[in-house]
Structures are given as structure tokens and as C-alpha cells.
Amino acid sequence: MPEGHTVHRLARDLAELSGGPVAARSPQGRFAEGAAAVDGAVLRGADAVGKHLLLDLLPAGVVHVHLGMRGIFLRGDDPGRDPMPQTRLRLASDRVAWDLVAPSTCELLDEAGVAILTDRLGPDPLRLDADVGRVLSSWAADGRPIGTVLLDQAVVAGVGNVFRAEALHAVGIHPTRPARNLDEEQRHRLWEVLRTMMATAVEDGRIVTVDGPDRLSVPEAEARRVYKQEHCRDCGAPVVVSQVGGRTAYHCPVEQPDDGGA
Numbered sequence: 001m002p003e004g005h006t007v008h009r010l011a012r013d014l015a016e017l018s019g020g021p022v023a024a025r026s027p028q029g030r031f032a033e034g035a036a037a038v039d040g041a042v043l044r045g046a047d048a049v050g051k052h053l054l055l056d057l058l059p060a061g062v063v064h065v066h067l068g069m070r071g072i073f074l075r076g077d078d079p080g081r082d083p084m085p086q087t088r089l090r091l092a093s094d095r096v097a098w099d100l101v102a103p104s105t106c107e108l109l110d111e112a113g114v115a116i117l118t119d120r121l122g123p124d125p126l127r128l129d130a131d132v133g134r135v136l137s138s139w140a141a142d143g144r145p146i147g148t149v150l151l152d153q154a155v156v157a158g159v160g161n162v163f164r165a166e167a168l169h170a171v172g173i174h175p176t177r178p179a180r181n182l183d184e185e186q187r188h189r190l191w192e193v194l195r196t197m198m199a200t201a202v203e204d205g206r207i208v209t210v211d212g213p214d215r216l217s218v219p220e221a222e223a224r225r226v227y228k229q230e231h232c233r234d235c236g237a238p239v240v241v242s243q244v245g246g247r248t249a250y251h252c253p254v255e256q257p258d259d260g261g262a
């Protein structure tokens with residue numbers, strides 16, 4: 001499932017459609033009305049909040065996209081080439097085409113709709129305007145496992161299962177430890193780790209948490225320290241797999257000991 005870094009990267013890349021009118025259509029048909037409204041509009045800005053992509057298309061409104069589990073936005077150099085029939089939305093300039101396939105959400109919003117959406121999202125570590133104080137005090141008051149809290153988009157927006165596993169490992173915190181039992185230093189460190197880990201992933205275009213001279217050529221299956229690993233890449237201990245907050249969690253029993261919630 002795409003995490004926040006994918007959507008921020010997309011927002012950055014889709015900005016290449018700005019500067020002139022954008023041709024829009026929905027070959028698959030489920031966004032036919034929205035595409036018709038957007039056709040000929042000008043992209044004023046492409047923005048990401050957590051895992052939500054917001055394309056501000058003047059004068060039509062804002063196209064809100066959530067990729068969900070399987071969604072993908074594909075770039076093609078030849079706007080004259082036909083999109084795949086399952087393309088929900090094609091946006092094209094005279095130089096490039098972007099095809100959105102299998103998103104969980106693709107809808108046209110007005111300003112009020114955007115406000116409703118963003119109001120229910122917590123601060124996003126990838127945004128400069130993120131309210132860190134709000135996150136830290138939310139964590140300090142939350143009795144749920146930190147592994148559950150990290151996936152709650154209303155607390156922090158953009159963190160998915162890979163960042164959850166890798167960030168908790170980086171700070172040495174067991175995923176079921178209640179958020180409010182982290183001390184102040186651990187809360188600060190967790191936020192900083194999320195910020196830098198996610199920002200690095202935007203630049204890299206993928207999540208690589210292992211070090212090495214040629215880290216970007218590391219195969220996908222070996223790119224993380226605990227997520228979907230048999231053994232922790234730091235200390236070699238067998239990674240523990242469990243269910244936390246409805247998703248599969250991975251942690252190192254040595255570096256992330258279960259301290260009974262202390």
C-alpha cells in the first residue's frame with residue numbers, strides 16, 4: 001500500500017502538468033462527470049496531505065485522489081498513446097500523460113470539501129506546516145498501543161505499515177507499548193525519525209532503511225531492517241510478527257523489548 005512518501009512524490013511530479021490547459025477524460029467511466037468538468041482546466045497546484053493527493057484545477061475544483069491498496073498513477077511520455085481501458089482518470093498536457101488506475105477514491109471537491117477532508121487528518125511529518133506540538137500531546141494522552149496510534153491518520157497523517165515498523169525499530173519501542181507511556185524524549189525522537197525517514201523516502205522514491213554504499217540498488221526484499229524480515233538486520237534476532245491495530249507488525253525482540261507497558 002502506498003504510504004505518504006509516494007503521494008508527496010506524486011504531487012511533486014504531477015506539477016509538470018501546470019502551465020497550460022490539461023486534457024482530462026475517464027476511459028473507465030467512473031469519473032466521467034468529474035473528468036468532463038476538469039477537461040481544459042489549469043493545474044494551479046498539486047499537494048499532498050498524508051496519503052491524500054489534491055490537484056487544484058482551475059476553475060473546476062480540487063481532484064482528490066486516494067490510492068488505497070492498489071491504486072497507481074502512471075506517467076507516459078506520449079500523450080497521443082491511448083490509456084488502458086481501466087484508467088479512471090487521464091490527465092494530459094501536450095508533452096506528457098498521467099493515468100490513474102484503481103484508486104480507492106477519485107472525486108472532485110470544492111473548497112468546503114477539501115476543508116472537511118483535511119480537518120480530519122492529523123499533522124503530516126512531510127509538511128513544513130505540521131503542528132508537532134499537537135502530535136506530541138496526542139501521543140502523551142493516548143492509552144492505545146503506539147503501533148495502533150501510528151496508523152491512525154487522525155493523529156499523524158501519512159504513516160503506513162512500513163514506516164510504522166521501521167520507525168518503532170529505529171527508536172527501540174515495542175509496538176504494543178501504550179503511546180502515553182513513552183517519555184518525552186522518546187516522543188520527540190519518534191517524530192524526528194518519522195520526519196527524516198519519510199523525507200528520505202520521498203527523495204529515494206522508495207523506502208530504504210538499511211545503510212550501505214549502494215543503498216538505492218538494494219533489492220526490495222532486503223531494504224528494511226525489520227519489516228517483512230526473518231531476522232533483524234541490526235542484530236540478527238528473529239523478527240517477531242504480530243497483529244497490532246489490525247495490521248501485521250514486525251519488531252525486534254532484542255532492541256524493542258516488551259517492557260510490560262512501562
Ligand SMILES: [Zn+2]
Binds near residue numbers: 232234235255
Ligand atoms: Zn535487532
